[in-house]
Every structure is written in C-alpha cells, then in structure tokens.
Amino acid sequence: MSETIQDAELVRLAQAGDAKAFEALVVKYQRRIARHVARYVKAAGDVEDVVQETFIRAYRGLASFRGDSAFYSWLYRIATNMALTHLQRDPGEVLLGDDAPDERAEAFEPGASDAEDPERTLFAKQIAETVQRALAKLQPELAEALMLYEVEGKPYAEIAGMLGIPIGTVRTRIFRAREFIAKRLEPVLEPQRGRRW
Amino acid sequence: MSLKVSLLLDSQLAPGEVKAALDEIVADPRLRDRYTVYGLVGDVLRGNSTPDDGFSARIFERMRREGARIEKGFDPLKNE
Numbered sequence: 001m002s003e004t005i006q007d008a009e010l011v012r013l014a015q016a017g018d019a020k021a022f023e024a025l026v027v028k029y030q031r032r033i034a035r036h037v038a039r040y041v042k043a044a045g046d047v048e049d050v051v052q053e054t055f056i057r058a059y060r061g062l063a064s065f066r067g068d069s070a071f072y073s074w075l076y077r078i079a080t081n082m083a084l085t086h087l088q089r090d091p092g093e094v095l096l097g098d099d100a101p102d103e104r105a106e107a108f109e110p111g112a113s114d115a116e117d118p119e120r121t122l123f124a125k126q127i128a129e130t131v132q133r134a135l136a137k138l139q140p141e142l143a144e145a146l147m148l149y150e151v152e153g154k155p156y157a158e159i160a161g162m163l164g165i166p167i168g169t170v171r172t173r174i175f176r177a178r179e180f181i182a183k184r185l186e187p188v189l190e191p192q193r194g195r196r197w
Numbered sequence: 198m199s200l201k202v203s204l205l206l207d208s209q210l211a212p213g214e215v216k217a218a219l220d221e222i223v224a225d226p227r228l229r230d231r232y233t234v235y236g237l238v239g240d241v242l243r244g245n246s247t248p249d250d251g252f253s254a255r256i257f258e259r260m261r262r263e264g265a266r267i268e269k270g271f272d273p274l275k276n277e
C-alpha cells in the first residue's frame with residue numbers, strides 16, 4: 001500500500017466530514033512540516049504560526065486536493081508558500097543560506113520559545129537517550145527492520161526482499177520494535193500525557 | 198490493535214480498512230497515544246527528539262477557534 005493511496009483515503013474521509021482523519025494527517029506530518037518551515041523562518045514562535053497556517057490552509061483547501069501527488073508533497077508546497085509569504089511580510093526575518101537550513105531545522109523544537117530552554121533541551125535529550133538504549137536492547141532482527149524503514153526510508157516490500165522474509169513479517173517486526181521502544185518511553189513521556197493527540 | 202496503529206502510520210492498510218482502524222484509534226486514548234509515540238520514535242531515529250508537547254493540539258485549537266472549514270474552490274497554493 002503506497003503512502004499516496006492511504007493518505008488519499010484519509011483525505012477522502014476528511015473531505016467527507018471526518019475531522020479525525022485530518023487530525024491523523026496533522027499528527028503524522030507536523031514534525032516534518034515544522035522542520036521544513038524552520039529552514040526558512042527564524043523564530044520558533046513564528047515557525048509554529050506558519051505551521052498552523054499551513055495546516056489550516058490545507059484543511060480549507062482539501063476539496064482541491066485531487067490526489068495527483070502525495071498529500072505530503074502538497075502540504076510541503078503549501079508550507080513553502082506560507083514560509084515565503086511570512087518572509088515577505090516580515091523583512092526582519094533572514095532567509096538562511098543553502099548550507100545553514102538543515103542545521104536550523106535539526107535544532108527546531110516545536111513549541112519552544114526563542115530563548116534557550118534547558119528543561120526542554122534536557123527532555124529531548126532524555127527521549128533520544130531512552131530510544132537509543134531501547135534500540136540497543138532490541139532483538140537485532142527487529143532493530144534492523146525498524147532502521148531500514150525509518151532511517152533508510154526503504155518501503156516494506158523492499159525490506160522484505162532484502163531480508164528474505166514475507167512482508168507480513170516486516171509489518172510485525174516493525175510493530176514489535178516500535179512497541180518495545182514505546183514501552184520504555186512511557187515513563188519519560190508521562191508528564192506530557194493528556195497534551196498529545 | 199496497536200499493530201493497526203503501526204500499519205496506519207506506515208500506510209500499510211487497505212483503503213477499506215482505514216476508516217475502521219481510524220475510528221478504533223480515535224476512540225481509545227491509549228491507541229491515540231501510540232500513534233503519536235510511534236511517530237516520535239521514527240523522528241528520534243532520524244535525529245529529531247522533539248516531543249509533541251501539545252503542538253498538534255494547538256493546531257486543532259486554532260482551527261476550532263477560527264472555525265476552519267473545507268471551502269469549495271479554495272486553492273491553498275494561491276495567495277489570498
């Protein structure tokens with residue numbers, strides 16, 4: 001199942017009035033869009049505004065999404081337009097050079113203020129360390145499937161071919177890997193419970 | 198059911214299965230939480246350990262506040 005087809009199904013549900021389908025798309029893509037916007041926009045608060053505007057415009061324009069391209073590609077184009085519009089409105093913002101955007105995007109934390117926030121930085125570090133520790137304890141075949149998918153960006157079918165296993169096994173391994181890590185993240189993320197989707 | 202969360206996130210469900218899976222996930226706070234956390238795990242592995250500290254909730258809140266609705270003929274790629 002391609003991402004294009006399934007996102008189109010979620011879009012179709014949203015177009016039919018299922019707001020939760022659109023929310024699922026927001027939750028799925030918010031970080032990626034925020035990182036993209038942070039390549040253009042300087043202040044973290046402004047990044048959040050631009051991301052919000054991006055999703056609101058996307059929702060308003062859902063009827064015009066025909067599924068000719070992937071939903072994320074469409075969202076990405078809207079976000080780019082919104083970021084550039086923001087830059088035109090606020091000349092104080094500086095469009096960063098080609099070598100800097102990725103670095104800025106790496107550093108972006110949605111919801112963070114412009115000021116240094118040691119608590120947030122520590123929290124993000126705890127999350128990263130917990131995931132890395134869990135990954136180290138994970139059965140190698142589960143970690144391998146997860147890394148091939150999440151980091152290498154390989155589709156399920158390709159992973160199945162590479163590892164010589166049925167695609168159903170790839171699905172199970174990735175799920176089990178995520179669940180293993182998610183359980184170890186639970187105590188770390190507990191303070192945030194209720195603020196997430 | 199958490200397997201379905203993982204499959205929904207990765208676009209591995211058939212179109213006919215998406216609605217039922219989504220309804221189940223939305224109705225269960227634990228499954229909604231898993232959907233968010235599984236996504237976070239992927240982002241962390243790609244180098245972004247940012248938690249969702251209400252970021253998406255603020256998007257939904259603003260949509261509600263502004264009464265966002267689907268508008269026929271509105272093109273989000275054109276400047277207003």
